[in-house]
């Protein structure tokens with residue numbers, strides 16, 4: 001029988017952070033697209049939109065008026081998913097299978113920039129550094145509030161992700177408990193530290209123990225670029241399409257040179273490197289299909305900042321960002337997580353290695369910033385790197 | 392402090408089948424809708440579409456020609472996600488965190504009916520019974536093939552679920568391993584049987600042990616209808632919005648009068664009851680927003696039919712169907728599982744109890760089958776049952 005070929009033979013890959021698998025069907029990338037297509041994204045946004053509830057000076061749905069902000073703006077969500085503590089105690093369960101856990105917290109909205117039309121991909125690196133400083137500040141503020149045990153920073157971008165306002169912004173939900181997915185990831189990071197000896201060359205987690213993500217990132221940056229999953233890296237951070245990626249062009253962004261539990265632990269040099277690579281990957285995303293690339297992004301890290309009374313074991317968390325973008329073949333053909341994927345297991349056709357190769361071939365000059373006169377060929381994908389069956 | 396009120400206070404509910412939680416934010420149902428809206432579904436489909444690759448006598452993308460079928464038609468998917476066994480052995484992992492498991496199997500497509508325009512909601516009950524017989528036949532056939540350890544029957548319906556062909560059809564993926572979600576559910580059913588004593592009144596699982604779903608369904612059918620989660624039931628099956636539902640109008644459909652591991656174990660009377668309730672819930676779904684209601688549906692059951700050499704513990708599986716429909720407020724406003732939900736935990740505003748009440752208020756006469764002359768009021772939702780903030 002033929003030898004196993006990961007670009008031909010269907011297989012499953014394990015996500016060690018969640019314990020879940022993804023079904024990879026690489027032979028299927030040639031099938032014709034028979035699914036729904038998406039409408040094109042608007043590409044000529046104004047710098048200021050009088051009807052946008054996030055633009056400076058405008059009035060929000062809840063009635064409050066925005067500052068004439070010049071950099072970033074943060075405010076509490078007028079329709080928060082959780083309410084501030086304290087809340088009433090849990091009711092008695094009518095049956096042991098029907099349990100209720102009350103949850104409290106707060107939801108904040110962070111506007112990245114006053115300009116209505118500038119996403120992360122089009123902001124200058126110092127503007128992105130300012131956003132990271134705001135993330136650190138809100139993580140520290142909310143994470144130190146009485147009763148808050150988890151802070152989730154995330155960005156939901158693009159109409160196909162249900163977000164109809166293109167004004168660049170993210171959200172921060174702070175909760176009295178750790179949600180399902182980050183709780184599972186943290187449990188697996190802790191289990192890995194207990195069950196595995198650290199490798200000689202990778203950075204180590206707390207108390208010299210093995211860190212799953214230190215080990216994983218260290219391995220990935222060592223793979224020959226042409227066959228690996230690394231999209232781009234700098235001295236401190238690496239962006240890669242993880243071995244177990246579900247979304248076609250999913251990226252995990254994480255520090256690989258030392259174990260860093262949270263954004264509050266970044267040095268100023270690391271913060272600059274973080275801002276710089278955020279700019280690089282969002283530009284590559286937009287350039288992949290010459291559109292404003294939709295995604296959900298989330299920061300996973302230590303549930304809340306370190307406090308004196310804390311158990312040290314939450315330091316097993318390793319700061320990382322997930323980018324989950326739905327686009328698959330072009331600006332109007334997306335992946336749907338439905339059918340078999342909702343009922344059984346996520347599935348992908350394009351391999352993570354093929355996706356990384358496509359993203360490596362993208363320019364870091366934003367397509368809207370290139371002029372007809374500028375030489376394009378040097379930075380643009382070459383036919384060698386692009387799989388034509390997926391274009 | 393006020394007493395806990397599940398229609399006001401944010402809380403989390405545990406899904407005992409998966410071990411995951413859902414965040415319920417019932418106070419938030421009043422927020423204005425600022426998200427993306429969906430285009431209307433076509434409502435005037437022809438009975439036969441010469442361009443449809445599933446209509447009788449037409450040619451499929453792979454080149455094969457469909458029979459002039461009169462009832463159902465089954466064929467192997469021309470672009471299957473998995474390939475038939477045997478396949479090559481697993482390669483060596485380049486790192487313990489990067490494991491590969493080869494997978495084999497087959498993918499079938501089942502056309503429910505020759506008519507291009509008739510979904511489950513518009514088929515006669517005997518036509519639905521015939522579909523159930525086809526499901527049983529393919530479950531037996533595929534599940535008894537060498538190397539097949541799991542059979543997933545599912546239907547993906549509607550353009551907003553990525554399915555552009557409205558011709559009524561479902562799929563069956565048969566695999567050499569049990570996928571992540573059903574594996575987790577089966578493990579939790581087995582654990583429940585080991586750790587819990589059966590209640591006196593509920594049906595029992597294999598060897599007289601407790602079955603999580605027998606216990607749960609038995610509890611739900613005993614709750615007063617006006618405050619419960621049951622949408623509709625008959626002598627053998629109950630359709631309910633589960634306590635832990637993620638999708639706004641999610642339904643779990645399952646037998647509650649005895650423990651039934653798979654569709655192969657149904658008596659003919661139970662099969663008729665199954666067809667009848669499938670008709671009832673799909674009609675209610677279409678009537679909820681007067682549109683062809685999009686959803687993903689999947690059958691969870693014993694991984695494959697019982698064989699002599701099998702361990703009996705797979706009989707801990709309890710046949711159930713999941714319906715995951717995305718529509719939220721009307722025919723064009725859907726829920727997106729993005730942002731916080733992708734990064735942290737699923738979240739809902741409308742409570743499962745409110746959703747069940749809305750579905751109970753729907754007619755079982757399909758809206759396309761009512762005429763202007765017919766009296767509508769008796770069967771239509773009354774203002775009492777409808778939460779106007781969600782309409």
Ligand SMILES: [Zn+2]
Pocket residue numbers: 017185300320322
């Ligand atoms: Zn993570």
Ligand SMILES: [Zn+2]
Pocket residue numbers: 408576691711713
């Ligand atoms: Zn299930």
